[in-house]
Amino acid sequence: MSEEVMYADLKFQDSSKGENIHEFDTVGIKAPPAPSRGWRQRALALTFLCLLLLIGLGVLGIIFYTTLKIEMGKLNKLQNFKEELQRNVSLQLIHNMNSSKMIRDLSITLQEIATKLCHELYKREPEHKCKPCPETWMWHEDNCYILIDNYETWQESVMFCSAQNASLLTIKNKSVLEFIKSKRLRKYWLGLLTRKYQKNYQRLDETIFSSDWLLRNTNDVNDRMHCGYVDSMYVYYTDCTSTMNFMCEKLANPVKIESTLMNEIPDGKYS
Template identity: 70%
Template sequence: MSEEVTYADLEFQDSSKRKNIHELDTVGIKVYTTLKIEMGNLNKLQNFNEELQRNISLQLIHNMNNSKRIMDLSNTLQEIATKLCRELYKRESRHKCKPCPKTWMWHEDSCYILIDNYETWQESVMFCSAQNASLLTIKNKSVLEFIKSKRLRGYWLGLSDKKHLRTYQNVDETIISSNWLTGNRNAVNDMMYCGYIDTGYIYYADCTSRMKFICEKLADPVKIESTLMSEMPDGKYS
């Protein structure tokens, strides 16, 4: 009788084991199925993310191309406005498109003004500095020809001061000179000599002597609207 009970117990245990194994298999299948679904979702999400990044990259490239086109167009308009303004300036030196203050002359990228007050060299430097400008320097052929055309007589230049009096030199030689001032000098006295232009030559005199002078500074960009809108329908200029 006890053996039958033992056998029944064993059958019951085997049945329980099979049931547990079946349940584990079912759970395993569910976990596998869930993981497979989640992996599929993850792959879809990754694909979506990659597609989104591609679209963003394409949009950025498109925006950069548009920005470059806009910049190129802006530069072209600026060049046209500048050329037109130069023509208008030749006809009327006080034309409102001029990128220089009212009483200043315009040449290439710079503005110039002749000051007929008599000042020491140092006072001339200080006056120009107050106008956000500096004493005239002649560093290229174009500026040289522009200045020669003015036939200036007795104007201080932005040449470095000297401790010894120098003989005069032809103004044409100055564009290859290393003597042009690179910064304002604060300690110029009556023992030093400064350069000035007189017609086609450069001379030196005591820096405390009083002469006229000419200032220069960078011109502002030409305003497109003040140039392109300046010509009236009847051919006259505002």
């Protein structure tokens, strides 16, 4: 009887231990607490916020792409407009240059026509108002000439011509040579100067190639120098302090087109 009691006690104790062990297995290892309701709401809110951010980024991306495309289109249009404007400006410049050249060529042609016409008028009337030389001056090609029948030294002659914005006569081409020959000058100073020695006379034709034509300052002329003068068809040299007539020359003014082309009267006469 006592043995049965002991067996029952032991079994009871064993069952108690088993329950304790089972309870330890189930309770001793702490399971994670069940998520609270507030945490789930926060998680949902965060997820929703992230979703909104993604949507916002997508919308911004679309807006940026659309705006960029529009602005690039405008930029291309501006670039095309700029290139077109540059082409138009270049074409206009070329047109202006061509027009300027045509106007310049036309002006030159008109000037040549006016000069030739004025030459013809000058032959008929030496003091015609189209003449590009001062009154009493002779006109030959591009120069004006005047004969001064006053006996002066060579240097005084140079000074007189300088006061007229002119210089003593020089002969440097055949056209001027023939013009001077036609005047049959007798003892007229030329713009020839030598130093300290007297050269032999020479034919007027030979002076075209002379290196003695005046190209330097005349202030140092003295009584030991010899100057050239023309006498008929020859050139002679004498003391620069001798006195002779002289001839001045200067560049003619351009012929005035309006004073030439507008002076012809319908009946063929000229004013």
